[in-house]
Amino acid sequence: xxxxxxxxxxxxxxxxxxxxxxxxxxxxxxxxxxxxxxxxxxxxxxxxxxxxxxxxxxxxxxxxxxxxxxxxxxxxxxxxxxxxxxxxxxxxxxxxxxxxxxxxxxxxxxxxxxxxxxxxxxxxxxxxxxxxxxxxxx
Numbered sequence: 001x002x003x004x005x006x007x008x009x010x011x012x013x014x015x016x017x018x019x020x021x022x023x024x025x026x027x028x029x030x031x032x033x034x035x036x037x038x039x040x041x042x043x044x045x046x047x048x049x050x051x052x053x054x055x056x057x058x059x060x061x062x063x064x065x066x067x068x069x070x071x072x073x074x075x076x077x078x079x080x081x082x083x084x085x086x087x088x089x090x091x092x093x094x095x096x097x098x099x100x101x102x103x104x105x106x107x108x109x110x111x112x113x114x115x116x117x118x119x120x121x122x123x124x125x126x127x128x129x130x131x132x133x134x135x136x137x138x
Contacts, residue, residue, distance in 0.1 A: 004041075004095065005041060005097045007028045007039065007041060007097065009028050012025075012028035012029065012030045012039060013028065013029055013030060014026045014028060014029075015027040015028060015029045015038065019061075021060075022063060024045075024046070024057065024060065025040060025066065026040070026041075027039065027040050027061070028040060029068075030040075034073065035069055035072060035073065035103075036068065036103075037063035037100065037101065038039070038061070038064065038068065038069075038071065038100050039097060039098055039099040039100070039101070039115060040061055040097075040098050041095075041097050041098070042092055042093065042094050042095060042096045042097075042098055043094065044094055046094065047092045047094055050091070051094065052091040052093055053091070053092040053093070053094065053096075053098070054087060054090060054093070055086075056137060058086070058088070058092065058098075058118075059084065060084055061098065061100065062084065062086060062116055062118075063081055063084055064082060065100035065102050065116060066084075066100070066102045066114040066116050067079070067081060069103065069104070069114065069116075070098075070104060070112050070114055073112070074112060076086040079112070082111065092118075098118060099118065099119060100116050100117070100118055101116065101117045101118075101119060102115070102116040102117075103115055103116075
């Protein structure tokens with residue numbers, strides 16, 4: 001039997017959060033170029049009735065990953081999610097290490113548009129998501 005993936009042994013650091021993310025995590029983070037990558041290890045607590053990761057967990061993960069990517073790209077200015085679109089292309093299995101690859105694709109005076117992908121070993125991607133963040137005035 002293969003040993004479970006160990007994020008810490010592979011350069012990932014725990015993402016600390018005392019709120020909701022602390023209940024469903026841990027999430028993991030590591031530097032990637034001028035940004036960060038985010039991840040979580042799909043645990044039994046994340047399963048739905050079909051035995052795969054609950055879609056709401058994936059949406060929460062996408063929202064936080066893109067939100068943090070946006071926050072750093074925008075000089076840590078407070079923001080809020082305005083819209084989150086997600087297409088589920090393939091199921092995520094319990095035990096998988098789930099990574100998000102996020103980037104800013106467009107900015108306006110009050111909105112930032114994001115793109116995110118979840119790479120998969122079985123398919124090119126197993127989820128595609130987009131986020132629009134509103135920027136708070138300082």
